Amino acid sequence: MRGRAPDPRFWLLLPALLVLLVTFVLPVGGLLARAFTQPEPGFQNFALLWERPVYLQVIWNTVMISAAATPVALILGFPVAHAMAHGSPRTRRLLIFLVLIPFWTSLLVRSFATVILLQRRGPLNTLLMNIGVIDTPLPLIYNLTGVLLGAVQTLLPFVIFPLYSSMKRIDPSLMQAALTLGAGPVRAFLRVYLPLSLPGLMTGATLVFISMLGYFVIPALLGGPQETMVAQMIQDQIAQLGSWGVAGAMSFVLLAITAGLLALLHKLVGLKAVAR
Amino acid sequence: MTQPTAGALLELSGVRKRYGQQVAVDDVSLALREGEFLTFLGPSGSGKTTTLMMVAGLQQPDAGSIILRGKAVDRLPPYKRDIGMVFQHYALFPHMTVRRNIAFPLEMRGTPKAEASRLVDEALAMVGLPHHGERLPRELSGGQQQRVALARAMVYRPALLLMDEPLGALDKSLREQLQLEIKRLHRERRMSVLYVTHDQSEALTMSDRIAVFNDGRIEQIGAPADLYERPASRFVAGFVGETNFLTGEALGRDGNGARVSLAGVAMPVSDRFLATPGSRVSVAVRPERVRLSTTGEGVPAELVDLIYLGNARRFVLRLAGGAEWTALMQADAAEASEIEPGQTVRVSWQGMHATAFPM
Numbered sequence: 097m098r099g100r101a102p103d104p105r106f107w108l109l110l111p112a113l114l115v116l117l118v119t120f121v122l123p124v125g126g127l128l129a130r131a132f133t134q135p136e137p138g139f140q141n142f143a144l145l146w147e148r149p150v151y152l153q154v155i156w157n158t159v160m161i162s163a164a165a166t167p168v169a170l171i172l173g174f175p176v177a178h179a180m181a182h183g184s185p186r187t188r189r190l191l192i193f194l195v196l197i198p199f200w201t202s203l204l205v206r207s208f209a210t211v212i213l214l215q216r217r218g219p220l221n222t223l224l225m226n227i228g229v230i231d232t233p234l235p236l237i238y239n240l241t242g243v244l245l246g247a248v249q250t251l252l253p254f255v256i257f258p259l260y261s262s263m264k265r266i267d268p269s270l271m272q273a274a275l276t277l278g279a280g281p282v283r284a285f286l287r288v289y290l291p292l293s294l295p296g297l298m299t300g301a302t303l304v305f306i307s308m309l310g311y312f313v314i315p316a317l318l319g320g321p322q323e324t325m326v327a328q329m330i331q332d333q334i335a336q337l338g339s340w341g342v343a344g345a346m347s348f349v350l351l352a353i354t355a356g357l358l359a360l361l362h363k364l365v366g367l368k369a370v371a372r
Numbered sequence: 373m374t375q376p377t378a379g380a381l382l383e384l385s386g387v388r389k390r391y392g393q394q395v396a397v398d399d400v401s402l403a404l405r406e407g408e409f410l411t412f413l414g415p416s417g418s419g420k421t422t423t424l425m426m427v428a429g430l431q432q433p434d435a436g437s438i439i440l441r442g443k444a445v446d447r448l449p450p451y452k453r454d455i456g457m458v459f460q461h462y463a464l465f466p467h468m469t470v471r472r473n474i475a476f477p478l479e480m481r482g483t484p485k486a487e488a489s490r491l492v493d494e495a496l497a498m499v500g501l502p503h504h505g506e507r508l509p510r511e512l513s514g515g516q517q518q519r520v521a522l523a524r525a526m527v528y529r530p531a532l533l534l535m536d537e538p539l540g541a542l543d544k545s546l547r548e549q550l551q552l553e554i555k556r557l558h559r560e561r562r563m564s565v566l567y568v569t570h571d572q573s574e575a576l577t578m579s580d581r582i583a584v585f586n587d588g589r590i591e592q593i594g595a596p597a598d599l600y601e602r603p604a605s606r607f608v609a610g611f612v613g614e615t616n617f618l619t620g621e622a623l624g625r626d627g628n629g630a631r632v633s634l635a636g637v638a639m640p641v642s643d644r645f646l647a648t649p650g651s652r653v654s655v656a657v658r659p660e661r662v663r664l665s666t667t668g669e670g671v672p673a674e675l676v677d678l679i680y681l682g683n684a685r686r687f688v689l690r691l692a693g694g695a696e697w698t699a700l701m702q703a704d705a706a707e708a709s710e711i712e713p714g715q716t717v718r719v720s721w722q723g724m725h726a727t728a729f730p731m
């Protein structure tokens with residue numbers, strides 16, 4: 097049987113596909129494979145993860161920190177996306193500009209800046225003490241607060257843009273109709289606006305959660321030992337202990353959680369609604 | 373404060389609204405009687421929607437008062453005003469079935485489930501969609517969607533129904549069909565309706581009274597026949613129905629009424645507006661009031677074209693001075709006149725059918 101010649105446009109995709117294959121699929125595949133092959137073939141790396149409480153603890157931490165960051169990012173991002181979708185073109189341009197600024201600076205620089213801002217004698221604590229809100233500095237860093245504050249600001253674009261794209265499809269006259277039909281602003285929001293922005297909320301939540309699962313720099317710089325996340329542990333395993341097998345097993349678990357979540361999301365709203 | 377008009381359901385006095393430097397509504401006053409069908413007619417941008425939005429409570433007036441059922445509603449939010457509103461693009465909730473859409477206002481009012489269900493059935497039957505309750509709005513045609521929107525705005529029997537160009541997105545035959553249905557519902561339910569359109573024939577067919585908007589102001593408010601037969605301004609004469617205009621010079625009055633000089637011919641006009649002799653005026657005559665003859669008095673004109681309309685004929689004329697006019701004649705009268713294109717004729721009218729607007 098002779099295959100049909102591929103669409104000529106396929107050849108345009110080829111370079112990108114090759115780059116992905118060489119720099120992503122092969123090395124990640126290799127790392128994942130080592131989970132089953134090093135130091136010897138079998139499942140002993142997974143058994144190790146299961147037996148050592150510290151490993152499970154870190155995986156659990158990672159999921160919980162990501163789960164905590166998600167609603168914070170959604171709640172902060174929602175009004176911004178709303179203003180972007182329904183404000184004047186000027187407001188929209190300004191907000192898009194502001195939301196994109198973080199992408200112009202390196203994550204490392206931003207995280208160190210956050211360290212300076214949040215530290216015990218940093219500007220934020222000094223300000224709060226000077227205006228008399230607090231007497232002693234708040235512990236804002238090297239704990240969960242530090243990780244969440246640092247993570248959420250880097251994650252906001254991932255909720256704002258999907259929400260914006262959902263919201264700008266919501267006809268403003270729907271809210272007006274709800275008001276004239278007897279719904280107060282809160283009920284109009286809950287019954288009409290919120291359900292219609294659900295696809296954006298789901299996409300945003302998924303992107304935030306999944307990105308956060310793999311965070312490395314922020315928990316390393318802004319968190320304490322309690323906030324150690326899987327990515328840090330993978331780095332430790334490889335750089336300090338040289339145990340590629342355990343690192344591979346951890347990567348595998350991370351990937352499984354991500355895939356499981358995407359599958360769940362697909363079941364709930366359909367990836368089509370997300371990709372739209 | 374002005375005194376409320378007796379029997380008025382809704383009363384606007386001195387209502388103004390600006391958006392930045394743009395004056396959208398400028399000193400609008402009107403009263404809507406209980407059970408009346410009142411239409412806002414005017415070109416796009418003349419302030420109709422803004423006025424309707426202020427009645428709904430979706431926009432706040434900068435000045436003036438709005439009184440609904442004898443109570444000032446200036447501070448009342450839309451959801452407490454007891455109004456229903458139909459939007460041009462239907463504004464149905466896309467994530468709810470037709471039934472849930474129509475039940476929405478009842479639910480907001482805490483109507484008991486069984487009662488609500490009965491009212492929804494009744495409303496669906498009323499708009500001729502008894503079997504479409506479980507569909508989603510996007511599964512319906514435009515006309516069906518607007519019927520659902522109508523049912524949703526009427527199911528709780530609001531004191532006042534507002535409609536903003538509800539048929540604007542539909543094609544002509546559907547529009548005419550729905551015009552009749554809305555009229556029927558208005559009659560059967562004795563509703564008070566505030567209707568917005570920029571289509572003068574729609575306004576003439578549907579309304580008890582029409583308020584003609586221009587540039588944020590009401591130019592004239594009255595029954596369709598008033599507007600058509602006795603337009604208060606040149607704008608109304610041009611916007612409501614078809615009109616021929618010719619510029620001339622006021623001559624003053626004699627025993628038979630006022631006279632105007634048009635292309636050097638003295639022609640009669642009604643004496644509704646008194647222009648000082650010598651001042652320039654714009655004379656308006658409806659096509660069906662124009663008389664054509666081959667002899668006698670009148671403004672000379674050339675017949676440019678004769679259009680066959682079946683039951684009538686439309687004569688396209690070029691008057692001395694260059695203005696293009698049309699005359700409408702019933703079939704038998706037109707055939708009897710024996711006028712052919714290219715021929716020179718005299719154009720005339722009865723004084724009571726011509727209005728001279730000061731310029």
Ligand SMILES: Nc1ncnc2c1ncn2[C@@H]1O[C@H](COP(=O)(O)OP(=O)(O)O)[C@@H](O)[C@H]1O
Nearest residue numbers: 391394395396415416417418419420421422423
């Ligand atoms: N939200 C708004 N912001 C600024 N200008 C507006 C707004 N709504 C209406 N306008 C202006 O007010 C005027 C009246 O508009 P509108 O009431 O919508 O007229 P209509 O419904 O008769 O077409 C127009 O000049 C329009 O440009």
Ligand SMILES: [Mg+2]
Nearest residue numbers: 417420421422
């Ligand atoms: Mg309008």
